[in-house]
Amino acid sequence: MAASGALPGLFFCFSAMVLLIFVSVSSPTWNSISFLNANQYSFGVFGYTGSKVQVGYYFPLRGDINTTILHNLTFVLILYPIAAGLSGLAVLFGVCGAGYHRVGTVFMSLLAGLATLCTFVAWIISMSLFGTVRNRLRSNGIGASWGNANWLALGALVALLIGSCTAACGVFGRYRRPRN
16 A cells, blocks of 8 residues: 555545445435434435435424524535535545545545535534524423434534544645555
8 A cells, every 4th residue: 555644534534434324314314314303304415304405404393493694504514515515525635635646635625624624513503503492492382302313413413523633633644555
């Protein structure tokens, strides 16, 4: 292998990419993964149980949860698929860096840092959004609980943070092939 210093960053970026793909295909596509569960509904990136796949949505439950601010915050959840794509590009450049040249590792480090930023912003906004909706539903007597997508996104954020740091350190690895 040309650059073993790029492998830890490649591993963490790959794991973050898989986690972000799981988060991106949450409800209504895959109802087992959701940000918030309330009554029979599971809320995800592109909608809720029984809704069509769309960017930005209103909540189908009664109460003061369908404000303009909360509706507009559901549009920001598109950052999760964007971060998954950036992580995928980081993995692609990481494979090039691990197998061939230092430039791939440099690009992996930069893309992993950008994916970390996107994931961080999306995670903060989704926790705020669904935390507010959860509290408002509970105050109206509707049972609401956190879903597992929040923690998958947090795992992806930590993996990307470690991946971008190890990729940055991997830039300084050995890239020469031994002479015969």
